[in-house]
Amino acid sequence: MTSGSTPDSAAPAVAGMTGSYHETSPVTSLRPHFLCAWRSELAPDQAADVAVLPDGCADILWTGDRLSVVGPDVVAARPQLAPGARVLGLRFQPGAARGWLGVSLSELVGRRVELGALWGDGCAERVARRVRDAATPEAQMLALQQALADDAPRQEAPASRAAALFRWLAAAPQTGGPSLEDRLAMSERSVRRFSHEHFGYGPKMLERILRLQRFIGLLRGPADPPLAMLAALAGYADQAHLSREVRALCGMTPSALREQARG
Numbered sequence: 001m002t003s004g005s006t007p008d009s010a011a012p013a014v015a016g017m018t019g020s021y022h023e024t025s026p027v028t029s030l031r032p033h034f035l036c037a038w039r040s041e042l043a044p045d046q047a048a049d050v051a052v053l054p055d056g057c058a059d060i061l062w063t064g065d066r067l068s069v070v071g072p073d074v075v076a077a078r079p080q081l082a083p084g085a086r087v088l089g090l091r092f093q094p095g096a097a098r099g100w101l102g103v104s105l106s107e108l109v110g111r112r113v114e115l116g117a118l119w120g121d122g123c124a125e126r127v128a129r130r131v132r133d134a135a136t137p138e139a140q141m142l143a144l145q146q147a148l149a150d151d152a153p154r155q156e157a158p159a160s161r162a163a164a165l166f167r168w169l170a171a172a173p174q175t176g177g178p179s180l181e182d183r184l185a186m187s188e189r190s191v192r193r194f195s196h197e198h199f200g201y202g203p204k205m206l207e208r209i210l211r212l213q214r215f216i217g218l219l220r221g222p223a224d225p226p227l228a229m230l231a232a233l234a235g236y237a238d239q240a241h242l243s244r245e246v247r248a249l250c251g252m253t254p255s256a257l258r259e260q261a262r263g
Contacts (some may be wrong), residue, residue: 002055003027007161009157011051011251011253011256011260012049012050012051012076012251012252013046013049013050013051013177013260014050014051014248014250014257014260014261015040015050015051015053016040016053016258017042017132017260017261017263018042018046018050018077018260019040019042019043019046020039020040020041020043021038021039021040022038022040023037023038024037025144025217026038026145026249027142027146027149029149029152029153030090030145030149030152031146032093032094032096032157033092033093033100033152033158034090034091034092034093034095034148035057035091035092035094035156036090036091037088037089037090037091037141037145037249038088038089038091039086039087039089039137039141040086040087040089041084041085041086042081042082042083042084042086043083043084045083046083046084048210049078050078050079050081051076051077051250051251051252052070052076052077052078052079053073053076053212053216053249053250054073054075054076054077054209054212055071055072055076055209055213055215056070056072056094056166056199056206056209056250057072057091057092057094057097057103057125057178058070058091058097058105058150058200059089059090059091059092060085060088060089060090060092060109060144060153061088061112062087062088062089062098062124062128062131062140062144063085063086063087063088065128065161066114066128067114067116067127067128067131068112068113068114068115069101069104069108069112069113069114069118070108070109070112070222070232071096071108071109071111071113071117071200072108072109072113072199072200072201073106073109073110073111074110074201074205074209075248075249075250075251076108076249076250076251077110079112079135081106081112086137087089087144088131088137088138088140088141088144089163090144090145090148094158094163094165094166094167094199095159095160095161095162095165095166095198096155096157096158096159096200097160097198098159098196098197098198099155099156099158099159100155101118101122102118102119103198103235104117104131104196104197105196105197105198105199106197106200106201108138108200109200109201115127115128115204126147127144127147127148130143130144130146131143131144135230136159145210147177158191159198161184161186161194162194162198162199164183164184165180165184165191165195165198165206165255166199166202166206166210167197168183169203169206169207170210170214170226172211172214172233172235174236180203185224191203201210208245208249209234209249211234211236211245212245212246212249212250214233214234215230215231215234215236215246215254216257216261218230218233218234219258219262220261220262221262224262227239227242227254227255227258230242230254230256239254242254
């Protein structure tokens with residue numbers, strides 16, 4: 001067994017595939033900056049061993065009565081959650097987090113940081129107070145978005161090159177065509193530095209993570225083709241390549257991941 005892998009029988013529950021999970025569009029003024037608003041809730045009797053798979057994104061979270069930021073992950077995160085835990089989140093658009101958070105995303109890789117450490121305790125507490133005063137989870141989500149919407153006019157638009165980099169790497173692989181450096185009109189070194197700034201790691205790592213997300217998207221489709229076919233569709237060299245990557249990034253086998261994705 002490779003280091004960090006988990007036997008199928010002991011595979012953790014994958015966030016977004018366990019308990020209750022819902023995504024919605026953010027309020028209109030936040031849509032240029034945030035990809036989605038989401039709510040996740042574990043069942044009261046559910047074991048709290050949860051894996052959050054890497055997706056190349058950063059999120060603002062409301063958990064309990066605190067605001068925090070989770071940076072991009074390289075491997076599956078294993079947050080400590082109690083049975084029945086509820087988490088509200090806003091996921092940044094590709095290229096938006098750097099401006100809102102004020103730090104390079106490379107400083108946040110694999111980390112969860114109190115929002116006050118980035119924005120100052122006073123600013124973060126003003127937002128937290130509005131969320132805390134809301135009576136229901138739905139009202140809390142709206143209060144969080146409204147508090148951030150008040151600040152949205154002062155935020156710069158997300159870096160268009162970062163969004164383009166993410167979009168190109170997230171797309172199904174194609175042969176031929178201009179290189180990533182030509183598309184961005186940047187040198188290889190500049191692309192690598194730019195990717196670290198906005199996504200936490202270089203384009204090769206980001207490409208691996210977005211290929212994993214393509215595979216997960218295929219798992220959620222209506223059909224159930226063999227893993228070898230899914231590997232080819234997602235852009236892996238073969239099924240063995242898929243298995244190595246899923247174990248390395250998720251700590252489980254593709255079969256275990258498929259089982260959870262299909263409910």
